[in-house]
Amino acid sequence: MKACIIIVGDEILIGQVTDTNSGWIAQQLFSIGISVVSIMTVSDKLDDIQDALRKATSCADIILMTGGLGPTKDDITKIALADFLGVGMYFDTAVYDRIKTMFAKLNRTLSPHHHNQCNMPEGVELIHNSMGTAPGMLFRKDDNIIISMPGVPFEMKAIMNKYVVSMLQGMTKQHLFHYTINTACTGETIIENLISAIVDSMPSHISVAYLPAIGEVKLRLTGQGMDYDLLKSEIMAFAGKITDRLGNIVYGFNDTNLETALMHLCINKKIKVTTAESCTGGSVAARIVSISGSSDYFKGSIVAYSNEIKHRILHVGNDTLEQYGAVSERTVTEMVDGALDGLQADVAVAISGIAGPGGGTPEKPVGTIWICAGNKSQKDTFLLKSGKNRQLNIQAATQYALNMLRLFIIKNIV
Amino acid sequence: MKACIIIVGDEILIGQVTDTNSGWIAQQLFSIGISVVSIMTVSDKLDDIQDALRKATSCADIILMTGGLGPTKDDITKIALADFLGVGMYFDTAVYDRIKTMFAKLNRTLSPHHHNQCNMPEGVELIHNSMGTAPGMLFRKDDNIIISMPGVPFEMKAIMNKYVVSMLQGMTKQHLFHYTINTACTGETIIENLISAIVDSMPSHISVAYLPAIGEVKLRLTGQGMDYDLLKSEIMAFAGKITDRLGNIVYGFNDTNLETALMHLCINKKIKVTTAESCTGGSVAARIVSISGSSDYFKGSIVAYSNEIKHRILHVGNDTLEQYGAVSERTVTEMVDGALDGLQADVAVAISGIAGPGGGTPEKPVGTIWICAGNKSQKDTFLLKSGKNRQLNIQAATQYALNMLRLFIIKNIV
Numbered sequence: 001m002k003a004c005i006i007i008v009g010d011e012i013l014i015g016q017v018t019d020t021n022s023g024w025i026a027q028q029l030f031s032i033g034i035s036v037v038s039i040m041t042v043s044d045k046l047d048d049i050q051d052a053l054r055k056a057t058s059c060a061d062i063i064l065m066t067g068g069l070g071p072t073k074d075d076i077t078k079i080a081l082a083d084f085l086g087v088g089m090y091f092d093t094a095v096y097d098r099i100k101t102m103f104a105k106l107n108r109t110l111s112p113h114h115h116n117q118c119n120m121p122e123g124v125e126l127i128h129n130s131m132g133t134a135p136g137m138l139f140r141k142d143d144n145i146i147i148s149m150p151g152v153p154f155e156m157k158a159i160m161n162k163y164v165v166s167m168l169q170g171m172t173k174q175h176l177f178h179y180t181i182n183t184a185c186t187g188e189t190i191i192e193n194l195i196s197a198i199v200d201s202m203p204s205h206i207s208v209a210y211l212p213a214i215g216e217v218k219l220r221l222t223g224q225g226m227d228y229d230l231l232k233s234e235i236m237a238f239a240g241k242i243t244d245r246l247g248n249i250v251y252g253f254n255d256t257n258l259e260t261a262l263m264h265l266c267i268n269k270k271i272k273v274t275t276a277e278s279c280t281g282g283s284v285a286a287r288i289v290s291i292s293g294s295s296d297y298f299k300g301s302i303v304a305y306s307n308e309i310k311h312r313i314l315h316v317g318n319d320t321l322e323q324y325g326a327v328s329e330r331t332v333t334e335m336v337d338g339a340l341d342g343l344q345a346d347v348a349v350a351i352s353g354i355a356g357p358g359g360g361t362p363e364k365p366v367g368t369i370w371i372c373a374g375n376k377s378q379k380d381t382f383l384l385k386s387g388k389n390r391q392l393n394i395q396a397a398t399q400y401a402l403n404m405l406r407l408f409i410i411k412n413i414v
Numbered sequence: 415m416k417a418c419i420i421i422v423g424d425e426i427l428i429g430q431v432t433d434t435n436s437g438w439i440a441q442q443l444f445s446i447g448i449s450v451v452s453i454m455t456v457s458d459k460l461d462d463i464q465d466a467l468r469k470a471t472s473c474a475d476i477i478l479m480t481g482g483l484g485p486t487k488d489d490i491t492k493i494a495l496a497d498f499l500g501v502g503m504y505f506d507t508a509v510y511d512r513i514k515t516m517f518a519k520l521n522r523t524l525s526p527h528h529h530n531q532c533n534m535p536e537g538v539e540l541i542h543n544s545m546g547t548a549p550g551m552l553f554r555k556d557d558n559i560i561i562s563m564p565g566v567p568f569e570m571k572a573i574m575n576k577y578v579v580s581m582l583q584g585m586t587k588q589h590l591f592h593y594t595i596n597t598a599c600t601g602e603t604i605i606e607n608l609i610s611a612i613v614d615s616m617p618s619h620i621s622v623a624y625l626p627a628i629g630e631v632k633l634r635l636t637g638q639g640m641d642y643d644l645l646k647s648e649i650m651a652f653a654g655k656i657t658d659r660l661g662n663i664v665y666g667f668n669d670t671n672l673e674t675a676l677m678h679l680c681i682n683k684k685i686k687v688t689t690a691e692s693c694t695g696g697s698v699a700a701r702i703v704s705i706s707g708s709s710d711y712f713k714g715s716i717v718a719y720s721n722e723i724k725h726r727i728l729h730v731g732n733d734t735l736e737q738y739g740a741v742s743e744r745t746v747t748e749m750v751d752g753a754l755d756g757l758q759a760d761v762a763v764a765i766s767g768i769a770g771p772g773g774g775t776p777e778k779p780v781g782t783i784w785i786c787a788g789n790k791s792q793k794d795t796f797l798l799k800s801g802k803n804r805q806l807n808i809q810a811a812t813q814y815a816l817n818m819l820r821l822f823i824i825k826n827i828v
Contacts, residue, residue: 007453012437012440012453013440013449013450013451013452013453014440014441014444014449014450015437015438015439015440015441015442015443015444016441016444016623016625018434018437019436019437020432022433022455023426023429023432023433024429025429026426026427026428026429027428027429027430028429029429030427030428030429030430035427035428036427036428037427037456037457037462038427038454038455038456038457038462038466039421039426039427039453039454039455040452040453040454040455041436041452041453041454042451042452043451043452048451048452051473052452055469059465178428178430180430187522189525189527189528192525192527193525209424209425209458211425211430211431212566220425220430222424222428275717277696279703280700280703281696281699281700281702281703281704281708281712281715282691282695282696282697282698282699282700282703282715282717283696283700283703284696285695285696285717285719286694286695286696286697286700286808288695289693289694289695289696289697289717289719289769289808290695290804290805290808292769292770292771292772292804293772294695294719295719295720298695298719299719299720299722299723300716300717300718300719300720300723300727301695301696301715301716301717301719302714302715302716302717303689303696303699303703303714303715303716303717304714305699305703305708305709305712305713305714305715306709306713306714308713308758309713309714309757313714313756313757342727343723343727344722355703355706356706357706358706358707385519385520387545389545389568390704390706391568391704392545392568394700394703394704
């Protein structure tokens with residue numbers, strides 16, 4: 001079964017409102033094995049909505065629409081649907097009575113716009129909306145099912161969760177299974193070369209997609225088949241082979257991000273972590289703290305954005321700063337020691353670099369970033385050569401720092 | 415002129431990656447008076463991409479595509495484009511040489527996949543991509559212009575900002591003028607009431623949009639007309655009235671964000687700033703450091719995520735922590751003093767709160783966040799009552815902390 005999502009609304013086409021409905025609906029459909037073949041965003045114009053319906057019904061079995069069901073005059077999804085289906089409109093007294101009762105409770109009076117909201121295309125199957133006045137609508141045309149829902153996200157989600165998802169689940173026969181392998185700080189092409197023999201041995205109903213981000217590549221394995229258990233075991237076997245091949249490049253699976261993987265590792269090994277940050281300015285600490293439960297392993301951090309603080313709080317030697325500079329292997333090594341002492345942690349990571357756009361020299365151009373992860377007895381250092389964009393340099397340094405912490409702990413802490 | 419946006423990628427159709435490209439591109443086009451008639455998201459399949467191109471060229475003059483230009487084998491936008499345009503592919507040696515040079519600098523070697531990246535549809539006009547290996551591509555077919563860009567947001571944005579927007583702007587005739595007034599930490603309805611008389615006096619060709627985000631509302635004034643200078647002076651006069659009415663609620667204009675406004679203020683007043691953060695975990699410092707030039711006023715920060723660090727590094731009294739708790743007005747006040755002493759700054763802000771989802775009590779539910787901004791002689795404190803979502807609580811606390819710093823400095827530092 002294939003689905004198409006239609007989002008109706010001028011406000012999205014001009015970029016004033018960000019559409020989050022289509023992504024959420026796509027996730028729900030994906031989780032029950034329905035593949036979305038297309039997402040279309042169209043204006044509040046009659047012609048555009050009907051045109052989208054024509055395209056959607058020609059390529060999908062199920063059409064899910066959001067938007068254009070409210071009482072204001074730009075909401076014309078219903079009229080477009082009635083025209084498209086070749087039916088007339090009728091006044092639904094049950095819908096009217098419900099709105100009247102809701103408004104009486106809120107001491108509000110009905111406007112003529114709310115009367116409009118009770119006009120329905122003939123042949124509609126109404127779907128209860130527990131969160132608002134506009135009900136969801138279901139239509140059957142030939143072999144297609146068209147479901148129209150309000151654009152307000154929490155109303156749409158209530159209708160999806162209570163009715164639509166379970167109804168669609170009952171209709172699907174084909175199963176989909178996905179499994180995502182998350183890797184850090186290794187290029188897409190290196191990964192592809194490492195696992196090419198495994199990927200080439202996959203049957204045609206299983207595919208791999210590479211999803212790259214800053215300092216990260218996610219490998220998504222997708223399979224389709226009639227027997228869910230068989231499909232799952234096939235994909236998990238390939239995922240196992242890929243994970244074995246990639247080793248420590250893999251930090252987690254599916255929705256696990258790097259900071260969550262780090263947290264579980266540290267809590268399991270009962271160690272306390274701290275950071276000493278210069279060019280990342282607290283971004284490493286902020287990503288650690290973004291995960292609930294991080295207080296069990298994270299004590300705090302020193303953001304040393306000036307040489308004075310690097311010396312006074314982290315005890316980096318003035319001779320080190322003078323001889324090697326703030327952006328040097330020696331400085332980040334001493335920053336780790338200073339953070340371990342000052343915050344009494346087991347493992348620390350330190351970052352010092354030139355985020356740019358200013359501050360570069362021929363020897364140390366913008367994007368030169370030193371990172372050190374270690375404890376009192378052992379330290380790993382790494383020179384990250386990033387680019388010219390300040391935000392990307394900070395993001396990349398943050399990602400590499402988290403990953404160096406992870407690798408140091410895996411290798412050195414029992 | 416009408417535009418259509420095509421987003422290519424299975425990862426979006428299954429809801430794994432949220433598409434932010436289409437909304438951003440729509441905003442840019444809107445700002446230069448080009449209306450987007452449709453946004454389509456399609457899979458990485460050849461047929462689906464070609465079908466989208468057929469639909470798009472039938473309803474729009476300009477087609478902007480993102481996604482599917484990377485070196486791995488699931489990226490087939492180029493092949494789809496060549497087929498659609500009825501042209502062959504050629505190997506572009508200039509693209510190859512550029513990638514080779516880039517990789518040589520990074521000490522990386524080219525894989526066969528990077529060779530694929532140099533295959534281009536014939537007739538392409540290449541657009542320089544300063545942020546990555548895959549160039550943008552422009553094609554002219556009949557009266558249509560098709561522009562294909564990488565799906566990685568920062569690469570797409572660089573191509574749009576440097577080439578595409580100005581090229582398209584040159585093609586439009588009607589003038590648009592936009593001016594945005596940025597406000598912090600005041601509700602949309604309060605602002606709406608304050609400026610309603612001014613907004614009601616505006617002519618019909620000028621409109622105001624309210625763009626709310628966490629702890630922030632942007633007011634975007636938009637006007638359309640044939641005479642650019644007249645339009646601009648009209649809008650600037652209304653913007654002046656609104657800014658006078660809102661006073662210190664306004665922190666900046668157009669692309670100036672709160673951390674940039676804070677930086678200019680501090681550098682002008684020649685003061686050094688520091689932060690002491692608990693629940694925000696370094697997010698305030700990270701936002702400060704995200705702006706180039708922040709080292710001129712920002713010395714560093716203490717992230718004190720445990721009571722031990724609050725006491726030992728920031729010298730918050732153990733009696734304070736015991737009697738009032740870590741989340742209290744007294745604690746954040748002492749954190750400010752500790753940060754001022756420890757980092758020898760002129761002004762500090764401190765944040766301590768319950769970000770959730772755990773840790774709430776009946777007296778201090780999740781979302782209870784104390785903030786203090788001040789210097790040695792004066793301090794402002796504020797109790798932010800945020801919600802239940804951890805990420806939103808951290809974002810809101812960060813925004814309020816930056817704004818409290820700004821307001822404290824405006825009021826108290828000459």
